């Protein structure tokens with residue numbers, strides 16, 4: 733079944749608790765942590781994640797777009813994140829880091845920027861609970877979906893199924909009513925949506941509509957039937 737994770741990057745940061753509560757019913761709340769070094773934008777850190785985890789019952793999916801995730805990721809688990817994603821391009825020791833995140837009790841995920849291929853990471857997949865294929869260059873919400881990422885989503889799904897892994901495949905960037913079906917058809921099952929959710933008149937309804945669209949596509953997708 734598809735999971736929809738609203739990205740709070742598109743929310744009103746002055747009302748984060750209310751904005752988190754506005755999407756209760758979503759599977760996870762996607763929290764974009766940016767340090768102005770790994771990406772050219774600055775958002776929030778550990779204290780805000782700690783407060784958010786008290787403000788909502790929705791589990792937190794923290795996406796660390798930061799340098800040195802080896803040092804910081806464990807602190808996000810301690811702050812209450814249920815899933816922590818680090819970037820392959822930034823981690824010094826991704827296997828050790830994934831094991832540490834899991835040992836602390838959270839799901840471990842790794843993200844790939846658009847120009848980073850999946851193939852060098854095939855052997856690492858069993859160490860992960862989720863793989864994130866970025867469908868925009870990380871750093872900002874509201875960018876156009878990169879269609880050229882669809883083959884990478886397909887190849888990642890093939891590797892997951894080839895190894896029989898229970899690994900979630902997340903996409904993030906430009907996911908909306910007009911792109912979610914292409915992502916689901918290619919093999920994604922976890923969808924981050926910022927502007928498509930928080931830009932909607934009724935964010936909770938937008939989550940439900942996106943989930944229905946993705947579920948319908950996955951139900952008839954060859955990758956899901958063969959799995």
Ligand SMILES: O=C(CO)[C@@H](O)[C@H](O)COP(=O)(O)O
Pocket residue numbers: 739741742762764795868869870871872873874875904905906907924925926927928
């Ligand atoms: O990580 C990022 C951007 O770097 C994303 O989570 C965006 O925040 C998604 O926003 P939309 O593209 O859905 O508006």
